[in-house]
Amino acid sequence: MNAPLDPAVASQAAQLERVLPALRKVLPNHALLWHDEETRPYECDGLTAYRQRPMAVALPETEAQVQGVLRACHALGVPVVARGAGTGLSGGAMPHREGVTLSLAKFNRIKSIDPASRTAVVECGVRNLAISEAAAAYGLYYAPDPSSQIACTIGGNVAENSGGVHCLKYGLTLHNVLKVRGFTADGEPVTFGSDALDTSGFDLMGVLVGSEGMLAVTTEVTVKLVPKPQLARCIMASFDDLRKAGDAVAAVIAAGIIPAGLEMMDKPMTAAVEDFVHAGYDLQAEAILLCESDGTPEEVEEEIGRMSEVLRGAGATAIAVSRDEAERLRFWSGRKNAFPASGRISPDYMCMDSTIPRKRLADILLAIQDMEKKYGLRCANVFHAGDGNLHPLILFDANDPDQLHRCELFGADILETSVAMGGTVTGEHGVGVEKLNSMCVQFAPEEREQMLGIKRAFDARGLLNPGKVIPTLQRCAEYGKLLVRGNRLPHPDLPRF
Amino acid sequence: MNAPLDPAVASQAAQLERVLPALRKVLPNHALLWHDEETRPYECDGLTAYRQRPMAVALPETEAQVQGVLRACHALGVPVVARGAGTGLSGGAMPHREGVTLSLAKFNRIKSIDPASRTAVVECGVRNLAISEAAAAYGLYYAPDPSSQIACTIGGNVAENSGGVHCLKYGLTLHNVLKVRGFTADGEPVTFGSDALDTSGFDLMGVLVGSEGMLAVTTEVTVKLVPKPQLARCIMASFDDLRKAGDAVAAVIAAGIIPAGLEMMDKPMTAAVEDFVHAGYDLQAEAILLCESDGTPEEVEEEIGRMSEVLRGAGATAIAVSRDEAERLRFWSGRKNAFPASGRISPDYMCMDSTIPRKRLADILLAIQDMEKKYGLRCANVFHAGDGNLHPLILFDANDPDQLHRCELFGADILETSVAMGGTVTGEHGVGVEKLNSMCVQFAPEEREQMLGIKRAFDARGLLNPGKVIPTLQRCAEYGKLLVRGNRLPHPDLPRF
Known part of the structure; x- marks a missing residue:
C-alpha cells in the first residue's frame, strides 16, 4: 500500500x-x-x-x-x-x-533588420545581446542593456520593462520598442503599437510593456535600433562622503548633462568587487561614481570636460578618465560583476530594486546605514544613480532562519522608505511575487483596483500568471496588521493602513 | 401658449x-x-x-x-x-x-519649480508656454511644443499626449511628465506615476496620458524640464521631387542623427504661407525640409555639417542654413503659421493627423495627390516628417454640402491608407469624435474591447467624456457596411469588415 x-x-x-x-x-x-x-x-x-x-x-x-x-x-x-x-x-x-x-525559448529567430528605418523584428525568445550582435553589421545596436543581457530574452524584457546602465540616456524597454505581437489569454492574436512612432486610442502597448506576463503572451517584438557611438569614455570619481556623492549625481543632471551611464557604488561594494576583478577602484573612498559619455569624439571631449568640472565642484577627491577602450571596460568590470562579487563576501545576498527621486540619493543611503544596525546585517550598494534606481545587496546566510527573516524585513524597509521619499518599490526587476506586500504600501486600494480592472479587461478569467504583481485586498489587510504589530513600524511619512 | x-x-x-x-x-x-x-x-x-x-x-x-x-x-x-x-x-x-x-481654467498656478531635480509642479490649467516662461529664469524649459502652446493647457496636453516640432528629439507629453494627480469619476483622489523615474505594477500613468479625459480628471502635473540649448540652427533644403524629399528624411535618421526638428512642407503649402509670412521659401521646390540642430556650438556645427551632407546626397537642389536667431525664427515662421495661412487660400480647411512609418513618407504623399483628383479637392501638406506624423490640410468650402461630404471621405481615406501603410489614425490630435469611424479600421474588435475594459476599470458607469475615442461595435458594423457600399472602397491592404 x-x-x-x-x-x-x-x-x-x-x-x-x-x-x-x-x-x-x-x-x-x-x-x-x-x-x-x-x-x-x-x-x-x-x-x-x-x-x-x-x-x-x-x-x-x-x-x-x-x-x-x-x-x-x-x-x-x-x-x-x-x-x-x-x-x-x-x-x-x-x-x-x-x-x-x-x-518560449524556441522562438529565437531574428526575422529582419531594416537599417533604413533602424528597426529589427525579432521573435520573443531572442536574447537581448543577440539583437545588438546581429545589428552590429549595420553599425547599430539595441540600447537597453540589463546586466543579464547575455542570457535574458526580449520577451522577458518586454514583460519586465527592463532597464540597464545606459537607460538614463536611451530609455527603458518601453522607449525602445515599436510594436509587440502576441496572443491573449484565450488565444486571440493581438498587435500592440505599430510601425509608426505614434499610437491611437488608449496606449495598450504602454500598459503591456511591464505587465509581467499578466495581460498577453508576447511572440514577436519590433525594436528600435540606435547607431553605435563612435567613442565612449568613462570618468571614475571618488568621494569621501556619501552625501557629497549623492549630491554630485544631482549636480551633473542639473548641469544639463545626460550621461550615457551614471552609476554609484559604496565602499562595501567597491571592496567586494575590487578583490574579484581588480578594476583599480579607490578603496579609501566612501563612494565612487562612474560617469560615461558617448557620441562623436568632439561631443565626448566636451562632455567629459563639463562632467569633470561639475564633479570636482561637488567635492570629488579624485578623478580618473579612461584613456582607451580597455581601460573603460576595466572601469565597468566591477560594476558589471557586482552581484557575483557579493557572493564572495557572503553566503547569500538579496538584491533589492527600488527607485527614489535623484535628489534623495544621499538620504536613502544614510537610511540604509541605520537599517544595517537595526537589522544586524550588512548591505552593499550599487545604483543606477542617474535615474535614482537602487540595487542594495543585503548580505545574509540563508541557512540561518533568523537572518533570512531579518533580511526580508530589511528589504521591505528599504522599499517602503523609498516610497516614503517619493519613490517606487521597483525600478526594473518587476514586482513578481517578491514585492507583493510592498505594493500594498505604495498603492491605495482604488489604485490597485484600477490595475485589477486592467487585468480583467485583457484576461477576464485571470489565467495569465495569476497571483503576481497586484496584491489582493486581504493580503494587504493582513500585511497592514503585521506592520502595526511587528517589530518594524512603517516609515512615519507613509499613510497608515 | x-x-x-x-x-x-x-x-x-x-x-x-x-x-x-x-x-x-x-x-x-x-x-x-x-x-x-x-x-x-x-x-x-x-x-x-x-x-x-x-x-x-x-x-x-x-x-x-x-x-x-x-x-x-x-x-x-x-x-x-x-x-x-x-x-x-x-x-x-x-x-x-x-x-x-x-x-479647469482656474487651476492656473505654477506651484513650484525645482532646478536641481529639473521638475516643475503645475496645476492642470497652466498654459504650456507659461511653464517654459517661468522656467527660463533657471535656463530650463518644457520641451513638448504644440503649435497651440501659447494657449493650450498642460492638462489638455496630458489628455491628448500632445506633440510638437521638437518631439522627435525630446519625446511626447508622456515622456516629459513624471506624475499626475487628479480624481476618478466618483471623486476619489488618485496619483499616477511618482517623483522617481520608474514605476511599479501596471503603468497607469502610461495609459492615463492620451486617454482623452475618459479615465480620470487631471488637476496637477509634475513635468520634467530640460536645459535650454546654448544654440539652435536650422537648415532649409529644397527638393524638386516629393519622393526624394521623403527619402531624404529617412536618410537623415538612418545616418544616426536625431534632429531637434525635422519638418516638411509641400509646394501648395509653401505657396500659401510664403504669401502670408514672407519666410523666403523656395517656391519652385516640390517640397522643402526644415532640419534643426540644437546643443553646444560645437555639437550644432558638427551636426549641421553632417545633415547638410546627407541632404545633398539625397538630392537637395538648394540648402540654406540660418545665420542667426532672427533668420532661424523666420525659417520657422511659415511652418508655425501653416494653419492660419491656409485660411487665406480656402474658405475652410480640415486638418488631418495620421502617422505612417518614416520610410513611407513619399508613398503617402503620392497617394494623397491621387486622392486630390478622386475627390476633386486640393490638399496642402505639412508634416512632422521626422516621426512620420502627417498634417494634410484639405481645402474646401463648408457652405457647399457636397464639398464637406467629399472632404470627410478624403480625410477618412488618408487615415485609413495610413493604417494600411503600417501607421495609425492619429499622431497627436487624438481621436475625439472626429476619428471614431477610422478607429474601426485600425483596431480589431478584440482590441477595442480591451480599451473598453480599461475604461470600465477606471469608470465603471461610463460617465467621463462618454462617446469619445472608442467606437461601439454597432458603429463599426455600420461603418463597415458604408465602406463596402459607398463610393470609397477601403484600401486593398486593409482587413475587410
Whole structure:
C-alpha cells in the first residue's frame, strides 16, 4: 500500500490528468514535459528563494502551437505562466502549481533588420545581446542593456520593462520598442503599437510593456535600433562622503548633462568587487561614481570636460578618465560583476530594486546605514544613480532562519522608505511575487483596483500568471496588521493602513 | 401658449432641473453656468465642425470643488466632460448634451519649480508656454511644443499626449511628465506615476496620458524640464521631387542623427504661407525640409555639417542654413503659421493627423495627390516628417454640402491608407469624435474591447467624456457596411469588415 499523497501533489496530479489530453493534441511529444525530473529545472527563475514545480511545461515551436496551448488552457480554466530565459529577479516566472509553464525559448529567430528605418523584428525568445550582435553589421545596436543581457530574452524584457546602465540616456524597454505581437489569454492574436512612432486610442502597448506576463503572451517584438557611438569614455570619481556623492549625481543632471551611464557604488561594494576583478577602484573612498559619455569624439571631449568640472565642484577627491577602450571596460568590470562579487563576501545576498527621486540619493543611503544596525546585517550598494534606481545587496546566510527573516524585513524597509521619499518599490526587476506586500504600501486600494480592472479587461478569467504583481485586498489587510504589530513600524511619512 | 419644445432641448432642461440643486451645494453661484448665452462659448473646441451646447458648465477653483462636482454627478449618473483651453482639434472636449462641462481654467498656478531635480509642479490649467516662461529664469524649459502652446493647457496636453516640432528629439507629453494627480469619476483622489523615474505594477500613468479625459480628471502635473540649448540652427533644403524629399528624411535618421526638428512642407503649402509670412521659401521646390540642430556650438556645427551632407546626397537642389536667431525664427515662421495661412487660400480647411512609418513618407504623399483628383479637392501638406506624423490640410468650402461630404471621405481615406501603410489614425490630435469611424479600421474588435475594459476599470458607469475615442461595435458594423457600399472602397491592404 502506498503512503498517502500530499494533498498539493494530489491536486497537481489530478489537474495534469484533466489537462494532458488537450495539450497532447496541440503539441508534439518532445514539446511537452510533465515528469518530475523534466520540470524541475523550471521551478524558479532568478529569485531562487521561492520554488514551485509546474504541473507541466510546454515548449511550442510555432505561433499556432502557442495559440493551441492558450486555447486549451482557457477552455479548461488552467493558469499559464510564460517564461523566457528565466533570469528575472522578482519571481515573475515562478510556476503555478496547477498551471502550465509556457517556455518560449524556441522562438529565437531574428526575422529582419531594416537599417533604413533602424528597426529589427525579432521573435520573443531572442536574447537581448543577440539583437545588438546581429545589428552590429549595420553599425547599430539595441540600447537597453540589463546586466543579464547575455542570457535574458526580449520577451522577458518586454514583460519586465527592463532597464540597464545606459537607460538614463536611451530609455527603458518601453522607449525602445515599436510594436509587440502576441496572443491573449484565450488565444486571440493581438498587435500592440505599430510601425509608426505614434499610437491611437488608449496606449495598450504602454500598459503591456511591464505587465509581467499578466495581460498577453508576447511572440514577436519590433525594436528600435540606435547607431553605435563612435567613442565612449568613462570618468571614475571618488568621494569621501556619501552625501557629497549623492549630491554630485544631482549636480551633473542639473548641469544639463545626460550621461550615457551614471552609476554609484559604496565602499562595501567597491571592496567586494575590487578583490574579484581588480578594476583599480579607490578603496579609501566612501563612494565612487562612474560617469560615461558617448557620441562623436568632439561631443565626448566636451562632455567629459563639463562632467569633470561639475564633479570636482561637488567635492570629488579624485578623478580618473579612461584613456582607451580597455581601460573603460576595466572601469565597468566591477560594476558589471557586482552581484557575483557579493557572493564572495557572503553566503547569500538579496538584491533589492527600488527607485527614489535623484535628489534623495544621499538620504536613502544614510537610511540604509541605520537599517544595517537595526537589522544586524550588512548591505552593499550599487545604483543606477542617474535615474535614482537602487540595487542594495543585503548580505545574509540563508541557512540561518533568523537572518533570512531579518533580511526580508530589511528589504521591505528599504522599499517602503523609498516610497516614503517619493519613490517606487521597483525600478526594473518587476514586482513578481517578491514585492507583493510592498505594493500594498505604495498603492491605495482604488489604485490597485484600477490595475485589477486592467487585468480583467485583457484576461477576464485571470489565467495569465495569476497571483503576481497586484496584491489582493486581504493580503494587504493582513500585511497592514503585521506592520502595526511587528517589530518594524512603517516609515512615519507613509499613510497608515 | 408656448410652442412645443424640441425633445432634445426638453430632455436637457429636465436633466438640468434634476442636477442643479446638487451642483449648487458644491459650487458658488459665479462658478456655475447654465443659461444659454453663458454656455454657448463652450459648445465646441478647435474642431468647430461639430457643436453641442452643454447642459451646464462648472468652473471650480479648488480641488474640493472638483471632487464635489464629480461626486454629485456620479451619484446622479450625469456625464462629465473636462475641458482645458478648448484648443483640441479632434472634438475631445465637445460637450455632452445632458452633461456637465468641467472647465479647469482656474487651476492656473505654477506651484513650484525645482532646478536641481529639473521638475516643475503645475496645476492642470497652466498654459504650456507659461511653464517654459517661468522656467527660463533657471535656463530650463518644457520641451513638448504644440503649435497651440501659447494657449493650450498642460492638462489638455496630458489628455491628448500632445506633440510638437521638437518631439522627435525630446519625446511626447508622456515622456516629459513624471506624475499626475487628479480624481476618478466618483471623486476619489488618485496619483499616477511618482517623483522617481520608474514605476511599479501596471503603468497607469502610461495609459492615463492620451486617454482623452475618459479615465480620470487631471488637476496637477509634475513635468520634467530640460536645459535650454546654448544654440539652435536650422537648415532649409529644397527638393524638386516629393519622393526624394521623403527619402531624404529617412536618410537623415538612418545616418544616426536625431534632429531637434525635422519638418516638411509641400509646394501648395509653401505657396500659401510664403504669401502670408514672407519666410523666403523656395517656391519652385516640390517640397522643402526644415532640419534643426540644437546643443553646444560645437555639437550644432558638427551636426549641421553632417545633415547638410546627407541632404545633398539625397538630392537637395538648394540648402540654406540660418545665420542667426532672427533668420532661424523666420525659417520657422511659415511652418508655425501653416494653419492660419491656409485660411487665406480656402474658405475652410480640415486638418488631418495620421502617422505612417518614416520610410513611407513619399508613398503617402503620392497617394494623397491621387486622392486630390478622386475627390476633386486640393490638399496642402505639412508634416512632422521626422516621426512620420502627417498634417494634410484639405481645402474646401463648408457652405457647399457636397464639398464637406467629399472632404470627410478624403480625410477618412488618408487615415485609413495610413493604417494600411503600417501607421495609425492619429499622431497627436487624438481621436475625439472626429476619428471614431477610422478607429474601426485600425483596431480589431478584440482590441477595442480591451480599451473598453480599461475604461470600465477606471469608470465603471461610463460617465467621463462618454462617446469619445472608442467606437461601439454597432458603429463599426455600420461603418463597415458604408465602406463596402459607398463610393470609397477601403484600401486593398486593409482587413475587410
